[in-house]
Amino acid sequence: MESLKSRVLELRKDFPLIAGSNLAYLDNAATTQKPQCVLDAWNKYYESMNANPMRGVYELSEVATQAYEDARAAVAAFIGAASAEEIVFTRNATESLNLVAYTYGMQFLKPGDEFVVSVAEHHSNFLPWKMVAEKTGATLKCLKCEMTGEITDEALAEVITEKTKLVAVTQVSNVFGRINNIRHIADMVHAVGGVIVVDGSQSVPHMKVNVQELGADFLAFSGHKLYGPMGIGALYGRYELLEKTQPFLRGGEMIEIVHWDRVKFAEVPHKFEAGTVNAGGAVGLHAAIDYVSSIGMDFIHARELELTARTLEGMKNISGVNIIGTDEACDHNGIVTFTVDGVHPHDVASIMSADGVAIRAGHHCAQPLMDHLGVSSTSRVSLSFYNTEEEVDRFLTCLSSIRRRMGFGE
Amino acid sequence: MESKTFYSEIINDHNLHPLHKHDIEKPDIVLEGVNPSCGDDIVLQLKVKDGVITDGSYVGEGCAISQASADIMLDMIIGRTTDEAIALHDKFMNMIKGNATEEDIEELEEAGVFSEISHMPARVKCAVLGWKTVKEAIES
The missing domain is CATH 3.90.1150.10 (Aspartate Aminotransferase, domain 1)
Incomplete structure (x- = not known):
């Protein structure tokens, strides 16, 4: 001790x-405080590596692109993703969860489908899904927890049915602090052909998280709760799911071909990262991941x-x-x-x-x-x-x- | 190390033993005031005859600052004209913004305890809830 x-x-x-x-x-x-190495990494990016990543063909832009993609690989390794392509950078967990709801949720949920959100979710893993229910006509069901925060098998059995297409649940509640058994819930959802969206905001910074061991199909977290800068977060998505999902925001850097009458989007994950990215934030997050990993x-x-x-x-x-x-x-x-x-x-x-x-x-x-x-x-x-x-x-x-x-x- | 806090005997007393926290019979004006940051929620009730506030009360719940401030406010405005109540409202708001003279603060009697709230920006909305609601009620 x-x-x-x-x-x-x-x-x-x-x-x-x-x-x-x-x-x-x-x-x-x-939010967590930031170690000096994160502040230094952020500074170093802007002092010596800054150009618009993925745009220029000159060397500096390549340096910036490399730093940004190295950060993606670091996130993938940190949470046990199968490949770096399965990591989409966002502003924060809220944006990650909205991304899944606005894209996968809006695209694949239909009237007659059911999907499930736990009562213990942060508003950012509830309000986007409430919107999806209103817009798609799919039925949103509430997964109740005990007063201890525990999600029982009875509660799960009550809401997960043959019609369940998606379950959104936090790994650690920001109110109870209790760890939910994601693997167990994932197995139940997968057994009926649905997917599981995990809010990792309060788990990723505080315990070992491995998305493959958890059976997570999507997992969201924020950099700033993990000793990284504000304004950078990540979404993990299983590759085949990201691939069949339409983009969230449209614009620069997420396309391959754009003509007036014909558009081809970029490959995963870039098709989900429209506009100039937060490379400084990603580099800061990379430093934060290295820091907590060294501890x-x-x-x-x-x-x-x-x-x-x-x-x-x-x-x-x-x-x-x-x-x-x-x-x-x-x-x-x-x-x-x-x-x-x-x-x-x-x-x-x-x-x-x-x-x-x-x-x-x-x-x-x-x-x-x-x-x-x-x-x-x-x-x-x-x-x-x-x-x-x-x-x-x-x-x-x-x-x-x-x-x-x-x-x-x- | 225990620091001196804003929670003086006056505030605690009005919060725990409010004089005006109850319903009144047949109020002339009823208005709800809400402060979403603390979840303070009060319903203000006033009886007004010939421009004079003859009785007033509030019900609801919230933090000590909102509840004590509403109770003190009612202490001060019952028996006064609506114009006088508005004038007190204006003085209170000036005090919160740090623009009141010592005379003004003295005139605000017990409500003067909230002069220090300007140093706690997160709690300003709690202190002004009762006053804001009474002004709205009178003007409605």
Whole structure:
């Protein structure tokens, strides 16, 4: 245990914002801080490699293209894709999920078809599918979860039928932090001939993810939650699915031939990347992937579990605090959402802020889940490997003072 | 290390023990005010006779800042004319923007505790919800 911690104290020095601040940053499910190597990679791209990738035939453009395509290969290797062509760069997970909904969803779902979205999804894996249901006439079914966040076999059997063409589900809920058994759900969907779309936003940065082992047909994640820059994300799609799917946005760099009466689109994945790409962002994401890989996803996962256990242990002993989900660390994956009796979550977060602790408050872009749980909003603490025991303790000390500071008796 | 927060005794007291959080009989004006960022949702009820606010209340839920501010607001406007209530609204908004004189803040009595909210931009909408709603209600 001590060895994990001592390594973390060294790693914290890699993050300029953390090294230069007294803030306990515990909102890592919203976005993570960036290590110097990511900032340097971004800078280096613009200082010495910048030209419009895939456009020019001059050497500098080739350098830019190579850097961008190297980043694609790094993403593919990181999540276990069969080839780099299966990675489409996007702005973020939201755009990745919209891409699948607007293209694959709109193209292949028909009236009479059924498809399934879990109640615990972030709005970005719910609203695009709601739109697909409205526009295609296919029936959208709600996959319910238990109050612990668990998706049971009974719940799956209730909604997955012979008519199911697609299931969209998160690997780790941004509210519960619980890990869903994607392999199991994928097998059920595949057995009826459907595909599975996985939101990997909260899993890819915190644990080993292998899309082939999961059986994922599509998987989305954001770079900025993985210590990379904002504005770069990725969509994994199985090659044969991407190939038969129409483009999302149309324009430059996604075509082979354009005449007034005849158009041929570029090959996968370029047909999904219209317009000048975010090469600097991709290069930054590549650096972030190299960085977390050098630390090791196993170390990151173990360290975050250790901090989660300390957080939950402390929270259990504070009266008036209610944890959403179980109180076992293995069910939380770095994310603990909670309420404080009689105190609005925004007041909780404001008091935390005064004490130098950054946590999230609100509906976490998961309002259908809030309705399902019977709460209007909640507070959330979310951890990264770079957080310390002292930061967790500062959060706990503040949490134990909140009801008193809001005028409730001891 | 416990820092001093915005949650003074005045705010906590109005939040936990509001004087005006209930329905009133046959209100002349009923208007809902919503602050989507915190999910604050209040329904303001007013009785107005000959241009004077004779009674007022609110129901709903939200954060301590929104609830306390609405309660304090009602404390101040009940018994005043609608014109006076609008004038207080304007002073309150000026204070939130950091443009009020000390005299203005003094005139706002307990509502003056919200003068510091200008340092918490994320919470400004909570503090002004009651005042914004009452102005809209009077002008409707």
